[in-house]
Amino acid sequence: MNKWVLNVIAALLALLFIFPLLWMLLVSLKPDGTSVYSLADWVRWSDLNTDNYVKVVRDSEILRWTWNSLVIGVLTTVIAILFSSLAAFSFSKLPFRTRGLFYIVIVSGLLIPTEAILIPLYETTLHLKLIDNIWAIILPGLTNPIGVLLLKQFMDGVPRDYIEAAQIDGSRNFGLWWRVCLPLTKSAMVSVGIFYFILSWNNFLWPYLSITSAENMILSAGLPTFLSNNTMSLNMIMTASAIAAIPTIVVFILLQRHIVQGVSMSGIKG
Template sequence: MKRWLLNIAAALLALLFVFPLVWMLLVSLKPDGATVYSLSDWVDWSGLNADNYMKVIRDSQILRWTWNSVVIGFLTTIIAVLFSSLAAFSFSKLPFKTRGIFFVLIASGLLIPTEAILIPLYETALHLKLIDNIWAIILPGLTNPIGILLLKQFMDGVPRDYLEAAQIDGSRSFGLWWRVCLPLTRSAMISVGIFYFILSWNNFLWPYLSITSAENMILSAGLPTFLSNNTMSLNLIMAASAIAAIPTILVFVLLQRHIVQGVSMSGVKG
C-alpha cells in the first residue's frame, strides 16, 4: 500500500512539472492570438499549426543562436570535465605538500559571485581581443570549481588497491587516471558534464556583455531581445521558448540514466 502511495505521489509530481511544458507547446501551436486558458481550449486541436515556429525562425536568428549555444555548451563541457577530472585526481590520489592550500583556494571560488568580477573579466577579454568571440564565453566557463569538488568525492571512493595494482603493472600518474579512475567515475563525469552544459546553456549576463554582434549571440542572450519586440504575441513567445527548451530536454532524456547513477553512486564501493 505504501508503495502505491509513493507511485501515485511521484506521478502527480511528474504531471506538475510536465504541465507547463505541455501548456507552452499547445500555446505555441495555436494561431496567433489564441489562448489556452479554459478546458475547451485544451481539447480544441483543430487549429494547431507550425506557423508561429516558422515566423520565429524567419524573423530572428534563433537557429544561429541555438547553434552557437550548442557549440559553446559542448566545448565548455568537454574541456571543463577533462580539466576537472585531472584536478580532482590530483587532489584525491596524488600527495603533495600544498594540496590543502590549493584545494581551499579552489573551493573559495564558489564564494565569489560572477557579478563581482565582471569589470576585470571584461577588461581582460578586451585586452586579449576576445570581445565578440565565442572563446570569451568558453574560457570563463572553465573556471567553475564545482566540477573539481564533485569529482574529487567520487575519486575518493576509488580503492587504493586498484591504483597499487596498476602501479605494479607500470602505470604512472597519467596512466592511473586514464586506466583506473576515469572508467570508474564515468557516470559521475557525465553527471558533472550535464551540469556544465546546462550552466553554459543558461548563462546570460556575461554573454550579453561580451558579445556585440547578433550573429555571435547565444540563445540565452539573443532570445530576450526577440521576446521584447514581440511582447503582445504570447504564441510567438511560447514558440521561441519551446525552441530554446528542446536541446536541454533532449540532453536530460538521453542521459537521465547517467544522472541517476551519478547521484546514487560514488564511483565504486570500497
C-alpha cells in the same frame, strides 16, 4: 482510501506543474493572433499548425543560437571535466607539499559567484579581445571548482592496490590517471558533466553581457534580445520559447536518470 487521496493530490500537482509548459506549446501551435483563453480553446485541436515555428525559424537566428549553445555547452563540459579530472588526480593520488595551498586556492572559487565579479571579468575579457567571441563564455565556464571537488572524492575511492599494481606494471603518473583513475570515475564524470552542461546551457547573465552580435549569441541570452525589441504576438513569443525549451525537454526525458543523479550528487556533496 488515504492512499487514493494522496494519488489524486500528486496527480493534480503534477498537472499544475506541467500546465505552464502545455500552455506554451498550445499557444505556439495556434494560428498567429488567436488566444488560448477559455476551455474551448484548449479542446479545439483542429486549428493547430506549425506555421509559427516556420515563421520564427525564418525570421530570427534561433537555430544558429541553438547551435551556439550546443557547441559552447559541449566544449565547456568536455574541457572542464578533463581539466578537473587532472587536478583531482593530482590532489588525490600525488602527495606533494603545496597540495593544501593549491587546494584551498581552488576551493575558494566556490565562495564568490560570477555575478559578483562581472565588472572586472568584463574588463579582463575586453583586454583579451574576447568580447563577442564564444571563448568569452567557454573560458570563464572552466573556473567552476565543483568538478575538482567531486572528482577528487571519487578518486579517493580508487583503491590503493590498483594504483600500486599499475605502478608495478610500469605506469607513470600519466598512465595512472589515464588507465586507472579515468575509467574508474567514468560514471561520476558523466554525472558532473551533465550538471555542467545544464549550467552552461542555462547561463544567462554573462553571455547577455559579453556577446554583442546576433550571430554569436546563445539561446538563453538571445531570446530576450529578440523578443523585447519587437511588437510580437503572444503566439510568436511562445513559439520562440518552445523552440528554446524543446531540446532541453527531450534531452531531459532521454537522460532523466543521469540528470537527477548528477544534480543531486553535485548539490549534496558540493
